[in-house]
Amino acid sequence: MLRSHLALCLITLALTAAPSTGCSRQSEPPAAPSAPAPKPDTAVKATPAATSAKALPSPDAYAGSERCGECHEDEHSAWSQDWHSRALSQATPKFVVGDFRDAHFKGDSSEAWMSRREDRFFMRTLGLDGNLAEYPVQWVVGGKRMQDPVTVTADGRWQVLPVYFHVTGKGEWVDYSEQKQGRLSPDHPFFWANFARSAQHACLDCHTTGLDVRYDRAAHQWATTFADPGVACESCHGPGARHVETQDPKDIVHPKHLPPELGLAVCGQCHGPRRTLFPMLDASHRFRPGRRYEDYYQPMVLLVGGERSGDYFEDGRPSTSSFEYQALTQSQCHMKGGATCLSCHTAPHVEHAPNEIQLPEGAPAGVSAGTATCQGCHPDIFAEGKRHTHHTAPAAQDCIACHMPPIVSGVLDQLLDHTMDVPVPENTVKHGIPNACNACHTHAKQKPEVMAKALARWWPEAKQRQQRRLRLADAFVTKVAAKSRPFLEAVLADPSEAPSLRGAAALYLARRFRQEATPALRSTLGGAKDPLLRSQIVEALGLAKAREAADELVPLMKDPSLWVRQEAILTLAQLGDARALPELEALTRQPETSGLVMPHTLLGHLSLRRKDVPKATREFERAVDLQPYNAELLVLLADIYTAQGNLAKARERLEDAVRFAPKNQGARKRLAALRDR
Ligand code: HEC
Ligand code: HEC
Ligand code: HEC
Ligand code: HEC
Ligand code: HEC
Ligand code: HEC
Ligand code: HEC
Ligand code: HEC
Structure with missing residues (x-):
């Protein structure tokens, strides 16, 4: 029983898929x-200044x-x-x-x-x-x-x-x-x-x-x-x-x-x-x-664990509400203009327009509060007026109508797209992704094809900006994934693209094309300044089993980002590189990193492989202390205890597994077998 578990995929064990829920x-x-938490010894060594600080509540x-x-x-x-x-x-x-x-x-x-x-x-x-x-x-x-x-x-x-x-x-x-x-x-x-x-x-x-x-x-x-x-x-x-x-x-x-x-x-x-x-x-x-x-988070973009997320359109834009951060960080307004939520929104306790939009100041008459938020950074477009919008209807003067269309699903309500893009009706034709023009033009005659032509006629310069989402959709599309490699490689290599989308491209490349992805991943790794992108390229190299990249991963075991450090150490250890072992041991022991789950899990597996069962048990138990609901680890522990004849403990772990994952077949079968014994 123990042996069959050695073959288990280490990565799936380490990552628990996130639940998919009502909003987010x-x-x-x-x-x-x-x-840092106050050190326990400060009381003993306290200087007078430290004593007065000590009387204050912790930060x-x-x-x-x-x-x-x-x-x-x-x-x-x-x-x-x-x-x-x-x-x-x-x-x-x-x-x-x-x-x-x-x-x-x-x-x-x-x-x-x-x-x-x-x-x-x-x-x-x-x-x-x-x-x-x-x-x-x-x-x-x-x-x-x-x-x-x-x-x-x-x-x-x-x-x-x-x-x-x-x-x-x-x-x-x-x-x-x-x-x-x-x-x-x-x-x-x-x-x-x-x-x-x-x-x-x-x-x-x-x-x-x-x-x-x-x-x-x-x-x-x-x-x-x-x-x-x-x-x-x-x-x-x-x-x-x-x-x-x-x-x-x-x-x-x-x-x-x-x-x-x-x-x-x-x-x-x-x-x-x-x-x-x-x-x-x-x-x-x-x-x-x-x-x-x-330092704390990695935004989920397109993938949840190893699974394609149902909350994104094929072109990488969120399709579900409460993903405003993921959307905005893809926008040119953020990437080139540094726009943040507070460029347009304000505190909930400050007087504001609906949805905590800043009250417009000095906006032309008839401009909605939402549209007024664009004015500070795009005064030239405001000055162009109808020359930019090509419409006469007042509703179609609103920047929001064409650049933040209500195509994001908030359970049963439609919310605004925060990627601030230009409309791309071609992607509706090719991939069924909604576009801003058809959000208003819903008449049967106004098909996306018709809108695409009208757009090209009125805004001939649009083609260039539309290329971005066209390429992203060709990269992330699932139906014809086999053809996606050149597009994924182009997204990955483009320094002007959002790091979160480049990172997703790295993971898709490795998932879809395995070893063939390695050259593109390696050539991007060196110039990857963003820690999210770095860590996702490392993860992708692991998925592609790119042993030839090992030397490039070694320095990343000292990366300033703990995400990258952890990923480099785990990846190298899984590639069987001996240089990773001392680093992995250190991650599990140093106080500031011993609360990470994955290093304990991997060290447990490597210890099992070396037949060091006591150490494997210790590491898995520590991981379960941190993640008591990790059913796969609980089942693994049960197998170890069963092999040692400790049936009571095995049963306890299995009952815990079923408590958290009632459908876990492994746990159920083993429990039934234990009952028969
Ligand atoms: C990552 C943070 C996050 C998590 C986790 C999260 N939510 Fe939310 N939730 C939000 C945000 C942010 C909004 C506001 C809507 C938006 O941003 O579009 C929201 C809105 C909602 C709303 C709508 C509220 C309203 O007044 O209409 C409901 C209901 C809700 N969440 C329920 C849940 C439930 C139930 C869960 C767990 C299953 C959950 N949320 C998990 C961040 C989160
Ligand atoms: C460039 C301006 C701009 C930026 C930047 C921006 N928003 Fe918005 N946001 C808007 C506008 C405009 C609305 C719609 C207001 C209305 O309903 O009148 C809106 C609506 C919302 C809503 C209500 C739900 C919806 O989509 O209708 C939420 C929640 C929200 N924004 C959160 C955020 C968060 C969080 C950020 C930062 C990650 C952010 N926004 C950045 C302009 C912006
Ligand atoms: C006993 C009174 C008191 C309490 C309680 C209090 N504050 Fe304050 N707070 C102040 C005073 C006074 C200032 C203004 C300091 C100044 O302008 O020099 C201030 C300033 C602030 C500021 C502005 C800081 C800045 O950089 O300008 C924020 C934000 C704030 N408080 C939030 C809070 C929050 C959140 C709480 C609850 C956790 C809180 N305060 C509780 C008295 C209080
Ligand atoms: C959703 C986020 C959010 C919450 C919740 C929130 N604030 Fe704020 N608060 C902000 C932001 C953003 C600002 C800065 C607004 C600005 O300057 O435009 C701010 C500013 C302040 C200031 C400084 C005001 C000034 O004149 O500079 C105080 C004081 C304050 N908040 C107190 C509070 C208190 C008290 C609460 C709870 C009752 C609270 N805030 C809840 C986001 C929040
Ligand atoms: C701790 C989590 C949290 C933080 C921090 C937070 N939000 Fe929210 N926000 C939510 C949730 C949850 C909701 C939905 C609340 C509901 O409807 O009950 C929400 C709702 C909103 C809405 C819709 C408000 C409305 O009137 O319907 C806007 C806009 C928004 N947030 C913007 C912001 C901005 C801007 C900041 C940063 C200054 C911020 N939020 C910080 C969780 C958060
Ligand atoms: C903090 C400044 C800032 C704010 C606020 C802002 N933008 Fe932008 N936006 C920019 C910058 C900078 C660019 C890049 C311009 C370029 O590429 O020529 C940009 C680009 C764009 C683009 C082109 C997108 C593309 O894919 O090429 C559109 C469309 C856009 N903004 C619409 C809006 C709308 C609509 C609003 C208001 C809801 C808004 N912006 C608010 C700074 C901002
Ligand atoms: C009826 C639809 C429509 C409306 C309304 C609209 N736009 Fe646009 N906008 C477009 C189209 C289509 C393009 C692409 C053309 C291009 O790339 O020059 C575009 C391009 C842009 C760009 C990038 C090109 C550039 O010249 O910088 C920005 C920024 C922009 N719009 C901002 C705005 C702002 C701000 C408003 C509100 C005052 C607004 N738009 C209203 C359709 C619209
Ligand atoms: C806010 C809703 C709205 C949006 C968004 C919108 N339109 Fe329109 N459109 C109208 C209305 C209303 C008219 C008729 C009056 C006018 O010209 O404003 C119209 C007229 C037109 C016409 C004239 C011929 C006809 O079918 O009536 C064309 C072509 C057109 N729009 C194309 C576009 C394209 C392309 C986009 C996307 C870039 C777009 N529209 C976005 C509302 C919208």
């Missing part, structure tokens, strides 16, 4: 080398929005009217917007009965055991367009109930997961009561402030705390307990005074799904405002 996804919460301590409101009353009252504050609320009549007046919903596989008794809300629906039961709704998420009810289970998991209330439109209950995933039975990972749908794992990081989730492996119990439900002051200003004491501006983050890219990270931490270096349960390695995005 993440794999794992963050990490970074910054903000990582949260105060909660109530405290901020004591001095910043105006901000507090304005914020509490804003949707950010409603990102998570207690299910009280004040916050619940869904219809609980004995309402009923029936989908393909789900059915639910909603009811209210005094001030409490309930949903009756199918549970994990296949029986109907009534679940109290303790929390609700959102409420502007959609509101998701949450119930807390006896073991402390927060589970998102199966049926959501769609506020906009008709105001009705919907089962969005079923629409996206198909019929859901209790043994499906995305059945509402399963771990993949737990809010701790999939939602709370972006819907609370100061989240700290713990799991007790022995008691199988979750404990969840936060400074505030919803997106409160300290999500954007950083932990503020010390500032509350000192009132010193130095002790709090002012997003507008940060360098622009750090200001972008404040919003980007939530407005786009991402992978995190350190696992979900590690609150000490969570991103804080003022820090660098790339």
Whole structure:
């Protein structure tokens, strides 16, 4: 049994695929080398200055929005009217917007009965055991367009109930997961009561402030705390307990005074799904405002783990809401003009137009607030007026209409494309990707082909700018992937292309063309300045099994980016390069990196290969401490214990695996076999 596991793909073990959910996804919460925790020995060696500093709360301590409101009353009252504050609320009549007046919903596989008794809300629906039961709704998420009810289970998991209330439109209950995933039975990972749908794992990081989730492996119990439900002051200003004491501006983050890219990270931490270096349960390695995005996160673009994400069009633009960071960082406005969210949006507590758009100042009459945001950087186009837009209808003068069309799906609502592109109707013809012209021109006669011709007639210079998305679509297209190699190589090699798209191209090249991808990957690696791109090229070289690139990877084991370091070490170790081993050992032992899951997992595998079972067990157990829900590792551990005759421990690990992944066949079969013994 042990031997069969040696062949297991190391990479799939290390990465858990992110759950696909109502609005957005993440794999794992963050990490970074910054903000060292106070050393335990400071008390002993304290100088007088250190003593007075010690009396202050840690820079990582949260105060909660109530405290901020004591001095910043105006901000507090304005914020509490804003949707950010409603990102998570207690299910009280004040916050619940869904219809609980004995309402009923029936989908393909789900059915639910909603009811209210005094001030409490309930949903009756199918549970994990296949029986109907009534679940109290303790929390609700959102409420502007959609509101998701949450119930807390006896073991402390927060589970998102199966049926959501769609506020906009008709105001009705919907089962969005079923629409996206198909019929859901209790043994499906995305059945509402399963771990993949737990809010701790999939939602709370972006819907609370100061989240700290713990799991007790022995008691199988979750404990969840936060400074505030919803997106409160300290999500954007950083932990503020010390500032509350000192009132010193130095002790709090002012997003507008940060360098622009750090200001972008404040919003980007939530407005786009991402992978995190350190696992979900590690609150000490969570991103804080003022820090660098790339030290904690890798934005998910086109791929989720090894899978093609359903949340992107073929040309690399997000097709689903809450991916504004991924969209904007692809735009020329960001890449050439340095535009960040705060170029157009403002704080939730500052007076603003809808969607937190800055109030227009000095904009020509009749210009919408959205369009006014473009004026500062594109005054020449404003001056051109109809010469640029070629339309007479007022609606078709709006920059947003052609450059931020509402083609992004927000569950059941249409949101704006934040890639700020020029329309490319040819891509609609070739790949079915929506374009801005046809967002208005919906008449049967106004086919995308017709729009493409009209566009070429009115905007002859457009061809050049359209090349970019045409090439991206030819690169990422799945239907004729066999022909995509020259396009992928061109995207990868283009220094003016967005690093996230070049990185995705590197991974696609390796997945689709294996060893043949190696020359293009190697020739781009040396000039790859962006850490995301570097780390994805290294990952791609690993996928392509490019042993010949080993010497180029060795210096990257000392890269300033921990993402790149980790990737280089893992890749070299998997390629069997002896130079990686001491570095891998160091990653698992050094305090600042010992919380990374993948190095422990890989070291466990390499130890197994060398038949050092005690060490393999130690490393796998450590990885499971960090990621107690990693079913594949639990099964592997069970096999090791079984081989050693420790059946009790094997059974425990398997029961844990089934607890988190009820459908895991490996775990179920082994459990059944153990029962027979
Ligand atoms: C006891 C009163 C008090 C409390 C409580 C308080 N602040 Fe302040 N805060 C101040 C004062 C006073 C200033 C202005 C300092 C100045 O302008 O020199 C300030 C300034 C700020 C600034 C601007 C910083 C800058 O660089 O200009 C921000 C942002 C801020 N506070 C956020 C918060 C947040 C978030 C909280 C809750 C965690 C909070 N404050 C709690 C008194 C307080
Ligand atoms: C901790 C996560 C988090 C951070 C940080 C964050 N947001 Fe949000 N944002 C959300 C969530 C969640 C919602 C949806 C809230 C709801 O509707 O209940 C939202 C909603 C919005 C909206 C729609 C608001 C409306 O009125 O409907 C805008 C615009 C927005 N955010 C912009 C920003 C900008 C700009 C920043 C940075 C200054 C930022 N956000 C920081 C999570 C976050
Ligand atoms: C979604 C992110 C977000 C949240 C939540 C948020 N702020 Fe802010 N805050 C900002 C941004 C962005 C600015 C800078 C706005 C600007 O200067 O245009 C700001 C500025 C401030 C300032 C400085 C104002 C000034 O005149 O310079 C204070 C004080 C402040 N916020 C307090 C708070 C308090 C208190 C809360 C909670 C009740 C809070 N903020 C919640 C994003 C946020
Ligand atoms: C990576 C951060 C992130 C994660 C994780 C996340 N969300 Fe969100 N969510 C957002 C942002 C940001 C918005 C605001 C919409 C936008 O940006 O387009 C949002 C909006 C929503 C809304 C719409 C709110 C409204 O008022 O209309 C709902 C409902 C929601 N999320 C539920 C969830 C649930 C349930 C989960 C977990 C299964 C989840 N979200 C996970 C960031 C996140
Ligand atoms: C160049 C200007 C610009 C930039 C930069 C920008 N936005 Fe927007 N955003 C807009 C406009 C315009 C709207 C639509 C406002 C309206 O509805 O009137 C919008 C709408 C939104 C919405 C509401 C949902 C929707 O799409 O209708 C969210 C959420 C949002 N933006 C978040 C962000 C975040 C987060 C960033 C940074 C990653 C960002 N935006 C950067 C202009 C911008
Ligand atoms: C912070 C400055 C800034 C803001 C704000 C801004 N842009 Fe841009 N934008 C730029 C720069 C710089 C370029 C690159 C110009 C070039 O390539 O000639 C650009 C390029 C573009 C392009 C060409 C895209 C392409 O693929 O070549 C379009 C379209 C565009 N912007 C539309 C908008 C719209 C619409 C808005 C408002 C919603 C906006 N921009 C806001 C700076 C900005
Ligand atoms: C009716 C559709 C339409 C409207 C409305 C529109 N544009 Fe454009 N825009 C286009 C097309 C098509 C192109 C491509 C032509 C080209 O590359 O010169 C383009 C190109 C651009 C470019 C890149 C080319 C350049 O000259 O820099 C920018 C920037 C831009 N638009 C900004 C804006 C702004 C700002 C507004 C609002 C004042 C706006 N557009 C309104 C259709 C439109
Ligand atoms: C905001 C909605 C809107 C968008 C976006 C839009 N149009 Fe139009 N278009 C109109 C309206 C309304 C008219 C008729 C009056 C006028 O000229 O403004 C029109 C007229 C036209 C006409 C004249 C012939 C006819 O079919 O009526 C052409 C050609 C055209 N648009 C092409 C385009 C192209 C190409 C794009 C994309 C670059 C585009 N439009 C984007 C609304 C839109």
